[in-house]
Every structure is written in structure tokens, then in C-alpha cells.
Amino acid sequence: MAKIRIPPVLRPSVGGEREVSADGANVGEVLKSLVEQHPDTQSQLFGADGDLNRFVNVYLNDEDVRVLQGLETTVSGSDELVILPAMAGG
Numbered sequence: 001m002a003k004i005r006i007p008p009v010l011r012p013s014v015g016g017e018r019e020v021s022a023d024g025a026n027v028g029e030v031l032k033s034l035v036e037q038h039p040d041t042q043s044q045l046f047g048a049d050g051d052l053n054r055f056v057n058v059y060l061n062d063e064d065v066r067v068l069q070g071l072e073t074t075v076s077g078s079d080e081l082v083i084l085p086a087m088a089g090g
Contacts, residue, residue, distance in 0.1 A: 002030050002075045005082040013040035027060060028071030030081060045083070055086040 001021040006014050014020055015038070022037065024030035035042045047053050058065045059082040065073045075081070
């Protein structure tokens with residue numbers, strides 16, 4: 001099981017937890033497992049097309065998955081995913 005660090009904005013959708021665990025062989029499967037456990041995260045993480053929302057960044061062991069293989073990036077049980085919503089401002 002991979003660990004997923006949950007940002008404050010998503011914590012209400014996962015019962016207030018800072019970290020959860022989810023199964024999957026790749027980033028997409030782990031995030032889908034998270035959505036199965038906590039359905040309120042679906043619209044916060046994924047767009048209608050099934051891809052990550054463009055304002056959501058996911059890091060696997062400090063590497064942005066978009067520069068790896070995206071949702072197809074392989075995950076092992078000792079890996080940590082960090083979900084970070086993109087920040088905007090001026």
C-alpha cells in the first residue's frame with residue numbers, strides 16, 4: 001500500500017486525515033483506490049475525461065508524476081504520494 005499525503009483543502013473529504021493508504025500498481029490505480037474509499041475526492045482530483053484536474057499536482061517521492069509517466073507511473077508499497085493543489089495569486 002502506498003501512502004498518500006492529503007492537503008488541508010482535501011482533508012474534509014477523507015474524514016480529516018492527513019495521510020491515507022491505498023492500493024495500486026501505478027499512480028492512477030492508487031488515486032482511483034482513494035476515490036473508491038472517499039468518493040468526495042473524485043471531482044477534486046479528476047476531470048470528466050478521467051485525467052487529473054489541471055490544478056492538481058501529484059508527486060511520487062518528491063518527483064512530479066507529470067515528468068515521469070503520469071498516471072501510469074509505477075508505485076511500490078513503500079512509496080509516498082503527495083497531492084498538492086496548484087496555488088494562484090498575484
